[in-house]
Amino acid sequence: MNKQLQWFPGHMQKTLNEFLSLKKEFNLIIFLLDSRAPKSSFIESFSQLLEDKKVIICLNKSDLTPKSDLKKWENFYKKNFLDAISISLKENRINNRRKLFNLLEKHQKVNGYTKVIIIGIPNIGKSSLLNLLIEKNSARVQNIAGVTKKLNWYQKGKFLFLDTPGVLVPKFENDLQGTKLALIGALKLNMIPVETVIELMFEIFKEKKITLPFNSFLDLQSKIKDQNLQNKTYLKLIDDYQKQKFTKFILD
Numbered sequence: 001m002n003k004q005l006q007w008f009p010g011h012m013q014k015t016l017n018e019f020l021s022l023k024k025e026f027n028l029i030i031f032l033l034d035s036r037a038p039k040s041s042f043i044e045s046f047s048q049l050l051e052d053k054k055v056i057i058c059l060n061k062s063d064l065t066p067k068s069d070l071k072k073w074e075n076f077y078k079k080n081f082l083d084a085i086s087i088s089l090k091e092n093r094i095n096n097r098r099k100l101f102n103l104l105e106k107h108q109k110v111n112g113y114t115k116v117i118i119i120g121i122p123n124i125g126k127s128s129l130l131n132l133l134i135e136k137n138s139a140r141v142q143n144i145a146g147v148t149k150k151l152n153w154y155q156k157g158k159f160l161f162l163d164t165p166g167v168l169v170p171k172f173e174n175d176l177q178g179t180k181l182a183l184i185g186a187l188k189l190n191m192i193p194v195e196t197v198i199e200l201m202f203e204i205f206k207e208k209k210i211t212l213p214f215n216s217f218l219d220l221q222s223k224i225k226d227q228n229l230q231n232k233t234y235l236k237l238i239d240d241y242q243k244q245k246f247t248k249f250i251l252d
């Protein structure tokens with residue numbers, strides 16, 4: 001891989017700056033990570049948002065990850081942040097909701113409302129989590145003292161949850177991280193050349209001893225000469241990964 005991929009145009013920095021300007025509005029951050037890529041979905045450029053804040057790391061999509069790996073990453077993040085938890089928003093939703101509220105209550109403010117923001121890369125489950133926490137029919141909060149009205153807040157007990165004010169697109173540090181983010185669906189495939197994703201996908205799968213329908217990237221290219229068909233095959237392989245057609249494993 002000789003070409004260094006970088007994709008973080010100015011307007012993405014602008015969104016990050018908008019989030020940074022909101023920092024004083026919330027007390028607690030739920031930073032959602034994808035448990036299939038627990039390291040790569042932690043975006044360094046979001047760190048400025050976390051500074052001086054209480055942060056709960058939430059490893060989502062645990063239903064797609066081997067249980068043995070989850071504990072390891074939970075412990076890793078517990079050492080570095082206020083707390084960490086792994087959840088699924090697809091399976092055992094009621095249990096997961098209870099687990100989350102127990103954790104939130106452990107870290108809530110003694111007096112007044114605890115204002116919570118959920119952040120994370122695209123497609124990680126932010127809306128699903130917000131919906132689970134507030135339950136669908138919760139009304140938008142209009143008039144609570146100390147709460148900026150221009151933002152969308154939802155109340156549940158002593159918590160106020162902020163509806164994410166924009167899309168934080170991840171800035172990736174290297175091709176491997178970018179590829180993993182594309183594989184889990186956090187980066188659109190027009191942001192990163194699909195051949196790069198596939199080439200690295202073959203490398204990762206080989207290292208993890210996961211069998212693909214072709215022995216290697218070169219094998220695929222030698223068997224499928226037509227460029228259109230090649231492209232379709234690349235997209236199909238990525239789709240198969242996202243639809244869990246392969247054994248569960250952690251990408252990082």
Ligand SMILES: Nc1nc2c(ncn2[C@@H]2O[C@H](COP(=O)(O)OP(=O)(O)OP(=O)(O)O)[C@@H](O)[C@H]2O)c(=O)[nH]1
Pocket residue numbers: 060061062063064087088089090091120121122123124125126127128129167
């Ligand atoms: N398997 C699985 N899928 C999940 C889980 N949580 C969310 N999803 C799926 O992930 C996709 C994205 O979920 P959203 O809640 O829309 O994610 P988001 O972070 O709000 O997405 P953006 O609006 O793109 O930033 C949806 O198809 C969800 O059904 C989970 O725990 N397990």
